[in-house]
Amino acid sequence: MPQERLSMRKIRDVLRYRHSAGLSLEAIARALKISKGVVAKYLRLAMAAGLSWPIPDTLDDAALEKLLYQQGAAREPTFAEPDYALVHQELKKKGVTLTLLWEEYRQAVGERGYQYTAFCTRYRDWAGKLKRSMRQIHRAGEKLFADYAGPTVPIVDAMTGEIQPASIFVAVLGASSYTFACATPGQTQADWLTGMGRALAFIGGVPALIVPDNPRALVSGADRYEPELNRATAEFAHPYDTVILPARPRKPQDKAKVESGVQVVERWILARLRHRRFFSVAELDAAILELLPALNTRPFKKLRGCRQNAFAQVDAPYLRPLPVSAFVIAEWKKATVNIDYHVEFERNYYSVPHALIHQAVELRITRHMVEVLAKGKRVASHPRSRRKGHYATLAEHMPAAHRAHAEWSPGKLQTWAASVGPSTAELVKRLLLEKKHPEQGYRACLGLMRLARNHGQARMEAACERALAVGAHGYRSVASILENGLDRQPVLPQQAELALPDHANVRGPDYYH
Incomplete structure (x- = not known):
């Protein structure tokens, strides 16, 4: 392998340090700021040319150079260069x-x-x-580097023409440089974790370490020595049995491999898509995936093979298997249980056991579920609602009195009323229809049930008959009738409407037409 020639002055110094001062190869190399291999080479050339120290004064630089490189090099033994x-x-x-x-x-x-x-x-x-990213020695199956490309890709809304930028997530295996890329709507926590999960699925295994950048979406406390991952990021690593270690802030050399990978993706994928128009992130993502095989099979310039071959030979055998079930990305929020034993998320309300009123809890929110944890233990789970102002209430979370109230429905109330008598059934029907809010009707009907238990069904039927006769359709009216014993008195017949006599001075309705 050819090396740069030393100046004649340095060659003279090599011979002087070796033969006059008796220095070792390492000491000579350190003194002259050259490698030991170069020192050894020129000592061999001098030996082959029959030179020692001191060099004759008659031998100027031109003659010395000719002697070393023409005669000495011709007699220098030929070494087999390593691959x-x-x-x-x-x-x-x-x-x-x-x-x-x-x-x-x-x-x-x-x-x-x-x-x-x-x-x-x-x-x-x-x-x-070699480039910095290539000359670093990364152990097989050890590290997966992840970052976002700087350029974004515009996504056009086909209905409004509005343009939103999509981000490009890139992940690169350290040893083989095997590269993955995908499109995400942004660079949120969910986007980062989705990208890393898809990268692991793409390579078909799990490395010992994942090295992302240091974004706030993943790191709650950035620190050069002990970065603190947020709850969702730490939870992501558990099912994969791997470690997430963000790169140090402002230390690009920690992720030189993915810096190079981002550049490759920009040149060999994004540059080829620059003239295309995309109407959804999914469409852009599909276009990127189509170009990934060509990127990973491009030959290396200074190494043998390509990323695909290097992955199969170097990284793939040392990756741990993927977990059986895919990781579900969750968002974590803190909340306090309200006095109505519900917690709020996105203006929707989810019940928890009533004993937790006023206590601090954690919400684990996935795409379809809302889980409530108190002191690390799950105490409630509800389907996630997309309707604003929706209440999700489980009967077992209610106090006993509330549970008894909630178990009654209009059908059950009307069935009970019919079992008492027709007047009670009619009054309950009117209560449910006339009240502004169904809950008001429920409460009034439950009050009637209590009166029936206290006074008996016969008196309840009579009291309801009298209340209907006088047009009093409320719980308080029935309670007053029973309290005063009016249910035991006969109901007066309703008087028929009196008809006006015919008279010349009485004008009928037709007069005004």
Whole structure:
């Protein structure tokens, strides 16, 4: 592998430090700020050219250069260069070290192989010329990096023409650079967690570590050393049996792999979609998924193979299996139980056991359910309502008195009234129809039931008959009739309406037409 030539002055220093001062290769390399491999190379060239120290004064720089590179290089033994790209990929596998790779290299080439120090030095020189994201050694199946691309894609509302930006989520496996991308409506907590869940499903396994950026959607307390994940993010990691460790704030080198992956997605996917118009996030997402295979099968420039091949050989064997059931994204909220033993979320109300009145609880909200937890224990679960002002109440959450009240329905009330008598049935019917709110009618009917228990059904029927006769259709009227014993007195017949006599001075209705 060709290396940059040293100046004649540095070559003279190499020979002087070695032969006059007796310094080691490492000390010479440190003093001259060059690698040990370069020091060893020029000592070999000098030896092959028959040079030692001091160099004759008659040998100027031009003559010295000619002697080293033409005569010495011609006699320099030929070494077999290692396959540095293969070494770089093999190092990503668990348990593989440079020592092991050097031993395998020497077994393959024999005496034509470099010594261990030169082997390591030349490999590191080669790796130093790679991009930052490529030269980092990520262990197989260890890390999945995640971030959002800077550019967004406009989504056009087909009805109104309004334009909303869609964000592009990108995830990249550290060892193989296997890349996933998808479209999300924004960069909310749900969008982040959905993107990471879809990335894990795409690669078909779970790495030991997920390294996202440091957004507030995932991190409640950003810290360089101990970032604090919010509740939903921490909950996401549990079923996958993985660890989420956000990159340090303002440290892009922590996620150099996904920074490079974002750039690749922008160039090989988003650039190809720039002339297309999308009318939904789902449509954009489908277009991105169509282009992903071509991105992952593009050959590497400086390494063998492509992302797809590297994934199958390096990362895939070391990924843990996905959980049996998919993770359900949940939002967490704090709430206080109201005096009516309900908690509020999005102007809807959900019941909890009445003993929790005035206590602080947590709400776990998914797309379809609202769960209530008190001191870490689930105490209630309701289908999530989309109607504003809706009450979801379970009978077992009510106090006993409220439960007895709630168990009565109009049908049950009318059935009871009919069992007492026709007058009671008629009065109950009018109570339910005439009250402004059904609850008012329920309460009045329950009051009638109490009167019937106290005074008997016969007196109740008689009291209702008298109340209907006088046009008093209320609970209080029936209670007064029973209290004063009026139900025991005969009901006066209603007087017929008196007809006006015919008379010349009495004008009828036809007069005014």
